Amino acid sequence: MKVLLINGSPREKGCTFTALSEAAGEITKAGIETEIFHIGKTPIRGCTACGLCRKNDLGKCVYDNDSVNTALLKAKESDGFIIGSPVHYASAAGMLISFLDRCFYSGNRYFAYKPGAAIVSCRRGGSTASLDQLNKYFTISNMLLVSSQYWNMVHGNTPEEVQQDLEGMQTMRTLGKNMAWVLKSIEAGQKAGIPLPEKEAPQRTNFIR
Numbered sequence: 001m002k003v004l005l006i007n008g009s010p011r012e013k014g015c016t017f018t019a020l021s022e023a024a025g026e027i028t029k030a031g032i033e034t035e036i037f038h039i040g041k042t043p044i045r046g047c048t049a050c051g052l053c054r055k056n057d058l059g060k061c062v063y064d065n066d067s068v069n070t071a072l073l074k075a076k077e078s079d080g081f082i083i084g085s086p087v088h089y090a091s092a093a094g095m096l097i098s099f100l101d102r103c104f105y106s107g108n109r110y111f112a113y114k115p116g117a118a119i120v121s122c123r124r125g126g127s128t129a130s131l132d133q134l135n136k137y138f139t140i141s142n143m144l145l146v147s148s149q150y151w152n153m154v155h156g157n158t159p160e161e162v163q164q165d166l167e168g169m170q171t172m173r174t175l176g177k178n179m180a181w182v183l184k185s186i187e188a189g190q191k192a193g194i195p196l197p198e199k200e201a202p203q204r205t206n207f208i209r
Contacts, residue, residue, distance in 0.1 A: 001032045001033065001079045001080075001183050001184075001187065002032065002033040002034070002035065002077065002078045002079055002080075003024070003027050003032060003033070003034050003035075003078065003079065003080040003081065003082060003179060003183070004034075004035055004037060004071075004074050004075060004078040004080070004081050004082075005020045005023070005024055005034060005035065005036045005037065005081075005082045005083075005084065006036075006037050006039065006071065006081065006082070006083045006084065006096075007020055007036055007037065007038045007039065007084055008039055008083065008084060008085040008086075008092065008093050008095070008096030008099065008100075009038075009084070009085065009086045009093060009096075009121070010041055010086075010093070010095070011086075012038045013159070014086070014121075014158075014159060015086065015121040015154065015156055015157070015158065015159055015161075015162045016084040016085060016086050016119075016120075016121045017036065017038075017084075017159070018121075018154070018159040018162045018163060019084060019119050019121055019154045019162060019168070019169075019172050020036055020082060020084045020119065020172075021036065022169050022172035022173055022176070023082055023119065023172040023173065023175045023176035023179070024036060024082075024176065025173070025176065026173050026174075026175075026176025026177045026180065027176045027179055027180050029180075030176075030177070030180035030181075030184070032079075032180050032183060035074065035078075037067075037071055037074060039067050039071070039095065039096060039099050040066070040067045042066055042067070043066070043095070044066045044067065044068065044095045044098045044099050044102075045063060045066065045098060046097075046098040046101060046102075047061075047098070047101045047102050047105055048063075050062060053105065053106035053107075054105075054106075058106065059072070059076075059106065059107055059109060059110070060072050060106055060107060061102045061103075061105075061106040061107075063102070066099075067099065068099055068102045068103055068106075071099070071103060072103060072106070072107040072110060075103070075107060075110040075111060076107075076110045078110075078114070079114055079115075079183055079186075080114055080115045080116065080146075080179055080182070080183050081111065081114065081115070081116040081117070082116070082117045082118070082119060082175070082179065083096075083100070083116070083117070083118050083119070083134055083137070084118070084119045084120070084121070085118070085119075085120055085121070085130060085134060086120070086121050086122065087120055087121065087122035087123075087125075087126040087127055087130045089126070090125065090126030090129045090130065091126070091129065091130055091133060092120070092130045092133050092134055097133075100134075100137055104137050104140075104141060108141055111138075111141050111143055112141055112142040112143065113142055113143070113144075113196050113197075114143055114144070115143065115144040115145075115146045115179060115182045115183060115186070116137075116138040116141075116143045116144070116145065116146065117138075117145070117146040117147070117148075117152060117175055117179060118131055118134035118135055118137075118138070118152060119131075119152040119153065119154070119172065119175070120134070120152065120153045120154075121153070121154050121155075121156070121162065122153065122154075122155060123155065123156070123157045124155065127151070127153040127155075128151060128153075131151055131152060131153060142197075142199075144182060144186075146175065146178050146179050146182055147175075147178065148171045148172075148174040148175040148178060149170070149171055149174045150167065150171045151171075152171060152172070152175055153168060153171070154168035154169065154171070154172065155168055156168075
């Protein structure tokens with residue numbers, strides 16, 4: 001089993017990385033592989049609604065000059081996900097949102113029926129709005145939402161300050177433990193022969209018709 005932790009911060013080893021690493025440590029202790037994937041600093045274009053990924057059933061985005069398709073290859077082989085972001089203007093980082101829009105639209109099949117969690121890092125405010133924004137990717141994708149003892153956030157302006165947020169760091173460790181527990185529970189269910197939920201044909205309703 002493997003958990004892919006996505007670092008959506010422009011700073012590869014900053015506050016978001018510090019929080020993700022704390023959660024990853026507990027997952028590793030449980031005998032589950034982890035990888036922290038940094039989306040990078042190269043600009044990531046938003047989805048242009050070309051529809052070619054769905055039309056051609058690619059399982060990847062047609063734009064191949066940034067980290068999106070690299071992450072999708074990793075997602076295909078992963079069993080759980082933790083997505084981390086700094087808070088920018090009471091929102092998740094803009095480049096991460098562009099990244100996630102394209103990942104979840106073109107590669108939705110790699111996330112469905114797997115557990116996911118979001119974490120956010122902020123100096124002071126905007127954390128709950130950002131957390132809610134990220135959780136919506138999971139809850140529209142047939143994913144299991146993994147929680148902790150408190151909302152998944154840390155506070156601090158530097159990695160050192162984040163480490164002083166004792167409750168925040170404990171929340172990250174609890175999240176890691178809960179993620180490992182959910183993954184092992186899913187594995188036990190699979191071994192017991194419990195199938196995935198039967199999927200109905202999608203019904204799309206527009207409110208003006």
